[in-house]
Amino acid sequence: SALVALRGVGKRYATGTVAVQGVDLTIAEGEFLALLGPSGCGKSTLLRMIAGLDTATAGTIGWPRSGHDARGEPARDIGFVFQEPTLMPWASALANVALPLSLAGVATREAEARAAQALGNVGLAGFERAFPRALSGGMKMRVSIARALVTRPRLLLMDEPFAALDEITRHRLNNDLLALWERERFTAIFVTHSTFESVYLAQRIIVMAARPGRVAAEIAVNAGYPRG
Ligand code: ADP
Numbered sequence: 001s002a003l004v005a006l007r008g009v010g011k012r013y014a015t016g017t018v019a020v021q022g023v024d025l026t027i028a029e030g031e032f033l034a035l036l037g038p039s040g041c042g043k044s045t046l047l048r049m050i051a052g053l054d055t056a057t058a059g060t061i062g063w064p065r066s067g068h069d070a071r072g073e074p075a076r077d078i079g080f081v082f083q084e085p086t087l088m089p090w091a092s093a094l095a096n097v098a099l100p101l102s103l104a105g106v107a108t109r110e111a112e113a114r115a116a117q118a119l120g121n122v123g124l125a126g127f128e129r130a131f132p133r134a135l136s137g138g139m140k141m142r143v144s145i146a147r148a149l150v151t152r153p154r155l156l157l158m159d160e161p162f163a164a165l166d167e168i169t170r171h172r173l174n175n176d177l178l179a180l181w182e183r184e185r186f187t188a189i190f191v192t193h194s195t196f197e198s199v200y201l202a203q204r205i206i207v208m209a210a211r212p213g214r215v216a217a218e219i220a221v222n223a224g225y226p227r228g
C-alpha cells in the first residue's frame with residue numbers, strides 16, 4: 001500500500017527559482033526507490049519536502065496512514081542521511097546514534113542498548129566508544145545510517161549519501177545498505193546522480209533530467225533479481 005503520495009508537487013524558492021514542478025509520485029511501503037538526475041534538477045528539494053524539512057509551494061504530499069501533509073511538522077518516522085555524516089565530534093559513536101532516542105524520551109540504558117544494536121547492524125560492533133575523528137569516512141557514514149535507523153523509521157531518506165566516498169568504500173556501503181534493507185524492509189528513497197548506483201540499489205528509478213524540476217521517466221528495475 002502507499003506510504004506517501006505526491007500530487008502536483010512544486011517548489012518555487014523565494015529567489016524565484018522553480019526547483020520542482022508537477023511531480024506526481026506514489027511510494028509504496030517497503031520499496032527501494034532511487035531519485036536519479038544531474039546536479040540542480042531538484043532532487044534534494046523534493047527529498048526535503050517529503051521529509052517535511054521544506055514546504056511545497058504547490059500540490060500535496062499525503063501520508064495515507066499517518067495523516068501528515070506537506071505543511072505538517074517533520075514526520076517522526078523518517079530517518080534522514082545526508083552526504084555529510086554531521087556527527088557530534090565530542091560524542092562517541094554510541095552517543096551519536098543514541099541521540100534521537102534520548103530526544104524522544106527513551107531512558108539512557110535502553111537508548112544505549114538499541115544504539116549498540118544499530119551500530120552492529122551497520123558492521124560497527126566494537127566501535128561504540130570510538131569518536132568520529134578516529135573513524136574513516138565510510139565508517140562515519142555507517143554511524144550516520146545507524147543513527148537514522150535507530151528509531152526504526154518507516155521511511156529512510158538518503159541524499160547522495162556516498163557521493164564523497166572512494167569507489168571501493170562506496171561499493172561496500174551499497175552492498176551493506178541493500179542487505180540491511182532486505183532484512184528490515186523499511187521504505188527507502190536514495191538520491192543519486194550515479195546511474196550505476198540507481199540500477200544497483202533500487203527497485204524503481206525516478207529520473208529527473210530533461211527539464212529541471214520535473215520527472216522525465218520512471219524505470220522499473222528487475223524486481224527480485226538476485227543482487228550483490
Ligand atoms: P539537486 O539536488 O538535484 O542538485 P536541488 O534541489 O539542490 O537540486 O536544487 C534545484 C534548484 O533549486 C537549483 O537550481 C538550485 O540552485 C535551487 N535551490 C536549491 N536550494 C535553494 C534555496 N534554498 N534557495 C534558492 N534556490 C535553491
Ligand code: ADP
Nearest residue numbers: 134135136137138139140142168169170172173
Ligand atoms: P569502510 O569501507 O567502512 O570505510 P575502510 O576501508 O575505511 O572501511 O577500512 C577498512 C576496515 O579497516 C574497516 O572495516 C575497519 O575494520 C578498519 N578500520 C578503518 N578505520 C579504522 C580505525 N580508525 N580504527 C580501527 N579500525 C579501522
